[in-house]
Amino acid sequence: MIETILWAIAGAGAAAAVYAGAAARVIKQYERGVVFRFGRLRGEARPPGFTMIVPAVDRLHKVNMQIVTMPVPAQEGITRDNVTVRVDAVVYFRVVDAAEALIRVEDYRFAVSQMAQTSLRSIIGKSDLDDLLSNREQLNQGLELMLDSPAIGWGVQIDRVEIKDVSLPETMKRSMARQAEADRERRARLINADAELQASKKLAEAARQMEDTPSALQLRLLQTVMAVSAEKNSTLVLPIPVELLRFLERAAPESGGAPRAAGAAAPPVVAPVTPLPPVEDLTGPSVEPAPRSEAA
Structure with a gap:
């Protein structure tokens, strides 16, 4: 009798251990647990820590609440000023409602990725090339608004959208x-x-x-001479003030000679030309040479 009771207690303990092992769940700090009982949502999302579910009846889905960094593949499009460009971006988002993220959309990651690619192409078509290169902050805000509008109904919040690079053709x-x-x-x-x-x-x-x-002009002249002589050149260029040339021109008529206007060139000197003797005609009679003397 006692042995039967002991075996019953041991069996109950083993069954309880198996049940506890099947029902026990641990939710991490950055996760939330969503419980479905027979396919229906069971209450609110479970907080992080130790929790229990009913085996074979409840199903626990863990949703990551961390910020997800998702790169957007490069999209090729034509800008408003007819320039072909390739633009890639990155999206930062996180889940704010775990139940909505599981119920409203089949795969919220894939949905956000497709929406980001579509919005990026729309931004490329509505913008000029100069806006893509210089006004990226404004384009990032517009792209964030385009993504946040549908994502908020999925229990997802878009934190930030950044355009990474704009690839241009070589000709451009x-x-x-x-x-x-x-x-x-x-x-x-x-x-x-x-x-x-x-x-x-x-x-x-x-x-x-x-x-x-x-006197300042004379000082400047001396400074120029000193600057030239400091280079130790064999040739020294000494500038003559224009006032000195004018003084010499005024003094020239007083010393003698006809006065000449300033800047006029001296008259050219022409040498007398001696006329050459006439040349005899080559077709005339030949002239015989004179006979040589015997003394010569």
Whole structure:
């Protein structure tokens, strides 16, 4: 009798252990458990930790609540200004309602991926090439709104969408390079012209200052001579002030001679030409040579 009771207790304990092993579940911190009993949703999502279900009756589905990073394959499209580009992006999303993510859509990951590809193609067709290259923040926000509208009904929240790269044809790259080079050259010419304008203003101011003080011109001449002599050249170029040349021109009429206008060239000197003797006609009578003397 006692042995039968012991065997019954042991059997019940073994059955309870088997039942506990079949019913016990552990949900991780970043997961939520959704229980279906005979195909119907059973209450709210189970929190993380240890939980029990009814074996063969309940089915527990674990849903990851972490942020999922999903790359969007490169999509080829034509922009609004008729340029063929390839654009790839990345989507960051997470599940906010585990039950809705399992009930509303068959596979929320695949659904988000297809929606991201479709929205990316739509963004490419509505944008210009300059917008894709420079206004990416605005395009990212528009793409996020396009994805978040249907995803919110699936229990999924789109955290962020980023356009990774924009691939251009080689011909377009060369055209953009030539455009950038031309723009750089234009800016360089403008800067050079501005520098010339500022330098001319300073030179005009310096000329007016030297005109009021003639000694400044002499000091500048000495500075130029010192700068040339510092290079240890064998040839020294000494500039002569224009005022000295004008003084010499005014002094020339006083010393004698006809006055000559400043800058006029000296009259050319013509040498007398001696006329040549006439040449006899080669067809005339020949002239015999004179006889030689015996003394010679």
